[in-house]
Amino acid sequence: MRNIIVALMVIVGFSGLTIAQEARVVAEDDHVAFFKSVSGDVKVVRGNSALVPVAGTQLFRLDVVSTGPNSSSGIVFKEGTLLTLGSSTEVEISRFLFQPEAEKYDFSLYMSKGEAIYSSGKLGKLAPGSINLNTPRAAVGVRGTRFIVKVD
Structure with a gap:
């Protein structure tokens, strides 16, 4: 009987690890972009x-990225959009949703200062109306594939 209880405890313990590992994989997969380059x-x-x-x-969604003076970064979103941030820039990833199988798309950035180069990925081709870039004084609806934005 004791061996059965020990065996059950081992099985339950391993299944608990598996569930925790699966939860971590799902959480890690929720990222929306990654840094291709970081300078400064x-x-x-x-x-x-x-x-x-x-x-x-x-x-991840709601991350705020800031670059200092003489610094820059290159960001690649999951669907291929590229965002290059220049020096003294601050941008928040407000929303990101890319589910082409369900035809659900949403991409919104808030740029409070600085300058950036935006280059559309698949979102720009499939649902350009779902892309928005907001600044303290303006909202930009993206209809092209590449542009530069500067916020003073």
Whole structure:
């Protein structure tokens, strides 16, 4: 009887690890973009914490990316959109949804300062009306595939 109880505890313990591992994989897969390049003083604010990214660092919805003077970063979104941030720039990933099988698309950035180069990925081809870039004074609806935006 004791061996059966020990065996059940081992099985339950392993299944608990499997569930935890699966939850971690799902959470890691919720990223919306990653850094292709980082140069100089670049920070990501995620919730109440800040981190210094390197190439490959994943980005999530509601992350705020800021670059310092003489700094820049290249960001690649899951569907191929490229965003290059220049020096002294701050941008928040407000919304990102790319589910072509369900025809659900949504992409919104808030840029409070700085300059960036935007180059559309699949979203720009499939649902250009779902892309928005907001600044303190203007909202840009993306209809082209590549543009530069500067916020003073």
